[in-house]
Amino acid sequence: MSPAAAPEAVSAKRTHLMNTAQRLFYRDGFRIVGIDTLLAEAGVAKMTLYNHFTSKDELIVAVIEKLDADVRTALAAAVEAAGRSPTRRLLAVFDWLKVWFDSADFKGCAFIRALSEYPDPVHPIHRAAWHHKEAVNVLLTKLATEAGASRPAELAAALSLLINGAILSAHATGSSDSAASARAAASVLLKQATI
Amino acid sequence: MSPAAAPEAVSAKRTHLMNTAQRLFYRDGFRIVGIDTLLAEAGVAKMTLYNHFTSKDELIVAVIEKLDADVRTALAAAVEAAGRSPTRRLLAVFDWLKVWFDSADFKGCAFIRALSEYPDPVHPIHRAAWHHKEAVNVLLTKLATEAGASRPAELAAALSLLINGAILSAHATGSSDSAASARAAASVLLKQATI
């Protein structure tokens, strides 16, 4: 009724475009998927895209930021579902990884792939992708603190390395074994950090 | 004199082309660097390229395989230079990482970036890149065995995750700190594995 009553869903077309973009970019790659392919798949006119985004790069950044929010929400939910034991909560991250690795359309990490497709560290897409990894690291630091690690930031840094390494390995091998390797290593590091 | 006397250096032009390709691909990316750009930079005719390689993809695979050999040689040398202590030899890998991260033109790992630019796991470029990571893992397993790890393959797997995670982090942050994080974690895991 009054202005600013309905944020509306931002725009159905915009959302649909971003969903299709996310799916195609993840399946085939950011650079290889062209605007025309995306528009045909989404069934949306070209000018609609360019009315919502000034460029393909801006669309990619928007997709990455949306995915960042979604992944963080899912990860936080997985941690919550693990109960109250700080150790279990921390290790739940690695169980969550395994489930992800075993999912049908798993093709690595969209953020890591974005970092690599846009290797210039000052590129907005590169930065947006890394921002997600930093956010996850903040969560890990919190979990490490709650688990009583003597130097939580240090433990979280190591866990981040294990996680990203495990994602890479799972992508290349098609196996989810790296989740167990990472979990086992994380468990050792956690014990060592809480002595 | 007799046939097969001189493998020749395979071909000076071919080598020069591959060197230029490696440099440009690493600097800017495999997909973004076009054949024409590469040829202009190398000062080589297009038909020379297509006489040595059937396609751009084949050139990329050749570049990756050459880089694989070079990196493995450098890594082995770094290990040898670390002396005879098995622990020192294993941890030398992480010191070598730090030097690499701090080098002027460091832009992440060409193999990881190739994996991400060609995300389809059956793509020849993806496979060639992963082959390198497997070869490094073999070296790590050997070092873990010599260091007396009870389950060397398990330790090597964890070290591989730390290494690849550290490379990603160094690329995105521009800092070599992740080498120290990975080294510290590796040290803990090694001690735990040799109790």
Add this chain to the structure above:
DNA sequence: CAAAATATAGACAGATCTGTCTATTTTCTT
């Protein structure tokens, strides 16, 4: 219902891409 905002199809520009072909020149080998 009328006005304003949004979406449409599709042509278009201009650049780029990989790979092929040809005709000429340079380099190597004997």
Add this chain to the structure above:
DNA sequence: AAGAAAATAGACAGATCTGTCTATATTTTG
């Protein structure tokens, strides 16, 4: 010095790319 092999420049095809523009149609809003 002569013949074979390798490299050259550059045109060319045909496809693709991002982004712009226009004129029409649809949807939303007051």
